Amino acid sequence: MKDGLLRYYAKRTAQALFTAWATLTITFAIIRFMPGGPMDFLLAKLMMGSMGPGQSFSSPTNPEAVEAFREIAQLYVDIDPTQPIYVQYFDWFGDVLQGNLGRSIFYGEPVMEVMAPVIPWTVFIVSLAVVMSFLQQIIFGGLMANYEGSSLDTRATTLFIWIQSIPYFVWAILLLFVFAFQYGVFPISGKVNPSATVGLNWAYVSGILNHAALPVISLAIASLGGGVLAMRANSIQVLGSDYVKNARLRGLETSRISVRYIARNALLPMYTNFLLSISYVFGGSLILETIFQYRGMGWVMYRALQARDFPLMMGGFILFTFATVTAIYVADITYPLIDPRIEEGESSESF
Structure with missing residues (x-):
């Protein structure tokens, strides 16, 4: 392992430890x-x-x-x-x-x-929302870049800017009103089907997915707009690079150029955003779980706030903060695995 990469890991580890220490000190x-x-x-x-x-x-x-x-x-x-x-x-x-x-x-x-009993439920909806949003960002952002300047690109850009401007809790209220109160497609509250037997059976698993659907969609939509526009910008930048032009002159297949040259390099800056979005979604779970009465970490924190339960509020704050620090740290230490420039001692700070 090269000295530059060692220094990179040491710097990122020191930053994560300092942030964790500062968080605990401020909490005290x-x-x-x-x-x-x-x-x-x-x-x-x-x-x-x-x-x-x-x-x-x-x-x-x-x-x-x-x-x-x-x-x-x-x-x-x-x-x-x-x-x-x-x-x-x-x-x-x-x-x-x-x-x-x-x-x-x-x-x-x-x-x-x-x-402890509610952490897995929040992690579950956060994971689904982040993965769903990330996949949509890649697909829509890539398509918009491929049709840059067209009416499709212009309309889609306007749409995603509009989506980005609406807070996640507004999406939550709208989805709850339409799909739960108006049409009854999804349940109004809860996280499991109370009549189902706990275990790996379809009635129980489908109940979990059914109750998690609206919170997951709300979080995914809220973080979609900015990610799509970022993927579009990254893809356009890669499309104009010399190595893509050379690949086309060499007569390589369009599918190979799209996957190996364009998508791979456009995704590099998105990787860090993917893990950082976990912290954003975790922070939004407090209000979101309260709206849907989804009993996860956010719901417990809201109950603690109502009851002026300071120890529980401080404990929840520490857990939320450590989840954020961990996500950032994982993004930093795994970035060299997908970006070979880090192995040459370069910094990813520009991303």
Whole structure:
């Protein structure tokens, strides 16, 4: 492995680790210092309650109140407020690295136990939406580039600009109204068929696909417009390159030129966008799952927001952020596998 490629991997790894560390540090600062944040919220709940007859914690300096606050803070956010701040930070940081994100106030369970059952459902719809959108971007973008300047290209460009300008939640509401409320083609809410037996049977699997259809289509449409226009621009640039012109002069078949020369090189910049779109779709799942009442990570985060369940909100924020950092990191370290210029020590920053 060449020195340039080693430096590339080292740089990308360092960037990912720094981003993850910065995210955790900012989260700790929000928990510990933000006015009205988790610590103030827990303290307010403690001061408003009582531990028995005549034992109301009306003063935060009351030794019993201090001890009770220490216990409740350790229980819900894994922070001991009586320790020096650097000790609090390193203890909390170590707990997070071990998967301990605190305890949900609303559910009364560890955050990871609340999130673990719903993570696969969000990953499922996100994966389907990203793959569906990416395939459509390649097909439509390539066709538009092939007919550059025609009425088809002009109309399609206008259409996809219009699609890109509409937020995903508007698409979700429109699809829900038309295909669920008006025509009843898809269910209004939920993620499985309650009458089906859980397992690898058609009734259960078809119910999952049926409930996921509208959320997936909403996410796919929302990320379609920009990707199609980017693929069109990449393809037009490749079509005008010298090696494509030389291939045509050599009399190579059109199909071979389209696949081996045009599509392969036009897809290189799209690869990074493909993985980055995962983070965009993950972020949109909070509102989307709430609209469709699809009980995934976004739906749990919305319930946590309603209940002012700060530990669960912070835990969900960490998981969403780490999913984004991981997607970017995977895009960076796998890019040299499809772009040989990276192996020569060149940077892909221009993409």
